[in-house]
Amino acid sequence: MQPQTAEDLADLAIDLGLVTSDQVQRAWSDAGGTGVPIEKFGATLLRRELITRYQLDRLLRGDRVGYYFGDAKILYQVGAGAFARVYRAVMRGSSETVAVKVLRNRFSQDAEKCKEFRREGEMGRLLRHPNIVAIEDVGEANNTSYITMEFVEGQTLRDLVKKRGALDITRTIDLMKQLCAGLEYAHKRGVTHRDLKGSNVLVSTKGAAKLADFGLAAVDKEYGDEVLGRMQSPRTVEYAALEKLTGMKNDNVRSDIYFMGALAYFALTGVSPLGDSRDRAARSDPRRFLDVVPLAKRAPEMPADIRETVTQMMHLEPLERYQSISDVLRVFDGLAEAHAPGGTASKRKARVATAPTASSSTSQPRVMLVERSGQAQDTLRDFLGKLGYRVLVTENAQRALKRFSSTPFPAEGIVFSASKLGQEALEAFNELTADPFYAKVPAVLLISGRQTQFAEQASCDDLRRVISSPIDKATMQETLDSILATKA
Numbered sequence: 001m002q003p004q005t006a007e008d009l010a011d012l013a014i015d016l017g018l019v020t021s022d023q024v025q026r027a028w029s030d031a032g033g034t035g036v037p038i039e040k041f042g043a044t045l046l047r048r049e050l051i052t053r054y055q056l057d058r059l060l061r062g063d064r065v066g067y068y069f070g071d072a073k074i075l076y077q078v079g080a081g082a083f084a085r086v087y088r089a090v091m092r093g094s095s096e097t098v099a100v101k102v103l104r105n106r107f108s109q110d111a112e113k114c115k116e117f118r119r120e121g122e123m124g125r126l127l128r129h130p131n132i133v134a135i136e137d138v139g140e141a142n143n144t145s146y147i148t149m150e151f152v153e154g155q156t157l158r159d160l161v162k163k164r165g166a167l168d169i170t171r172t173i174d175l176m177k178q179l180c181a182g183l184e185y186a187h188k189r190g191v192t193h194r195d196l197k198g199s200n201v202l203v204s205t206k207g208a209a210k211l212a213d214f215g216l217a218a219v220d221k222e223y224g225d226e227v228l229g230r231m232q233s234p235r236t237v238e239y240a241a242l243e244k245l246t247g248m249k250n251d252n253v254r255s256d257i258y259f260m261g262a263l264a265y266f267a268l269t270g271v272s273p274l275g276d277s278r279d280r281a282a283r284s285d286p287r288r289f290l291d292v293v294p295l296a297k298r299a300p301e302m303p304a305d306i307r308e309t310v311t312q313m314m315h316l317e318p319l320e321r322y323q324s325i326s327d328v329l330r331v332f333d334g335l336a337e338a339h340a341p342g343g344t345a346s347k348r349k350a351r352v353a354t355a356p357t358a359s360s361s362t363s364q365p366r367v368m369l370v371e372r373s374g375q376a377q378d379t380l381r382d383f384l385g386k387l388g389y390r391v392l393v394t395e396n397a398q399r400a401l402k403r404f405s406s407t408p409f410p411a412e413g414i415v416f417s418a419s420k421l422g423q424e425a426l427e428a429f430n431e432l433t434a435d436p437f438y439a440k441v442p443a444v445l446l447i448s449g450r451q452t453q454f455a456e457q458a459s460c461d462d463l464r465r466v467i468s469s470p471i472d473k474a475t476m477q478e479t480l481d482s483i484l485a486t487k488a
């Protein structure tokens with residue numbers, strides 16, 4: 001029921017636990033007595049900062065819910081996205097400031113989906129890193145689901161750049177180092193972002209950069225499927241469009257690297273490489289990736305090492321991109337030293353040469369690794385890296401073959417790892433000898449101890465060899481040396 005008098009308003013506010021009766025007593029004398037008009041008393045409560053405008057508006061409407069989500073007392077709305085609203089709030093008792101993200105009504109009807117949202121929130125909760133916005137609590141209240149998280153005092157990267165224009169090089173490198181560190185932490189735990197964009201980067205007033213909304217993209221896709229009528233969700237649409245163009249579906253890690261590159265491009269130039277369209281059809285059109293103005297053209301004065309790094313992150317061929325965010329982080333570490341204020345030109349040269357930048361990678365021999373498990377990918381990438389190879393990773397054996405069906409080959413040869421892929425790896429490996437089309441593609445088939453039958457079924461020749469685990473460095477080196485035309 002809507003409060004009619006100042007006293008009704010006071011009772012409601014006390015009843016809801018927004019103010020204490022002591023506070024109200026003092027407010028009465030300030031306002032000039034209990035008989036004052038309701039608007040005047042409301043204004044007094046605002047002036048004394050006992051309640052906020054958000055709370056007053058709700059009180060005047062007679063709302064009884066929406067003031068609290070769990071123990072978080074909502075102060076005011078700070079932003080809204082496609083599927084949720086974000087509020088600034090304080091925790092009951094501790095008065096700690098938090099951000100509360102509340103699912104919009106149209107998404108909160110489906111109990112199953114709410115559960116999903118909370119489950120994803122729970123997963124995000126496991127990510128604890130200074131460059132990731134920490135999720136504190138996940139819950140259900142007022143017929144919807146919410147997440148409370150660390151409140152970042154500052155602004156989004158999007159707003160920062162919109163307001164101030166392009167950031168300088170040193171600031172951008174620092175920002176990228178922080179974001180890559182956060183992303184590396186998550187990728188190592190098997191969590192990809194899939195919604196990297198300027199508004200999901202929060203830059204604190206103290207200069208810390210943090211990634212927000214980890215893991216929520218996956219939930220949102222679910223919502224997109226059902227609520228939006230089996231369409232791609234509005235949030236993951238960008239990633240899906242890119243992957244449609246490259247032919248690599250759910251290419252999570254490398255797609256994150258692409259969009260991280262897009263963030264760097266945006267910070268350095270003040271212009272979003274993919275444009276600002278809010279139109280769904282435009283945003284889901286794969287051709288927009290072909291229209292990106294090369295950084296060399298957009299900012300010809302930009303130092304070459306920075307330009308090349310960002311360009312390689314945004315390479316349209318996923319296998320030409322950096323293959324892991326750790327690689328990207330290392331490059332930005334090198335760039336930070338090279339572009340440190342007061343750094344000399346010679347120092348600059350030496351440092352950058354050691355970083356795996358686009359220019360150094362062209363001379364380094366490459367192998368394509370086909371491996372399904374993320375952890376094994378890391379191990380094998382390291383292993384092959386130590387032997388001097390740059391490693392391109394894919395999870396799909398047939399896709400790897402396809403990449404070798406046109407010249408120039410994307411790599412010197414293929415390493416199929418069969419431990420997880422099993423039959424799929426063996427079949428692709430054998431296709432190389434069966435199909436004259438692949439006559440010149442060298443390959444190694446790595447098999448686990450339990451796959452000895454594969455060794456018999458594999459068709460080997462001068463260019464195709466089988467290695468069984470445990471794999472030692474010498475055997476691998478020797479094998480690669482003998483089959484690959486270009487040696488590391």
Ligand SMILES: Nc1ncnc2c1ncn2[C@@H]1O[C@H](COP(=O)(O)OP(=O)(O)O)[C@@H](O)[C@H]1O
Pocket residue numbers: 078079080081082083084085086099133149150151152153156199200202212213
């Ligand atoms: N943890 C946070 N701390 C402070 N502000 C936040 C936080 N999370 C989100 N915001 C603000 O809320 C806005 C809306 O967030 P969101 O619903 O995720 O939509 P989007 O990311 O599309 O902008 C953001 O643009 C940002 O301004």
Ligand SMILES: [Mg+2]
Pocket residue numbers: 081199200212213
């Ligand atoms: Mg967001």
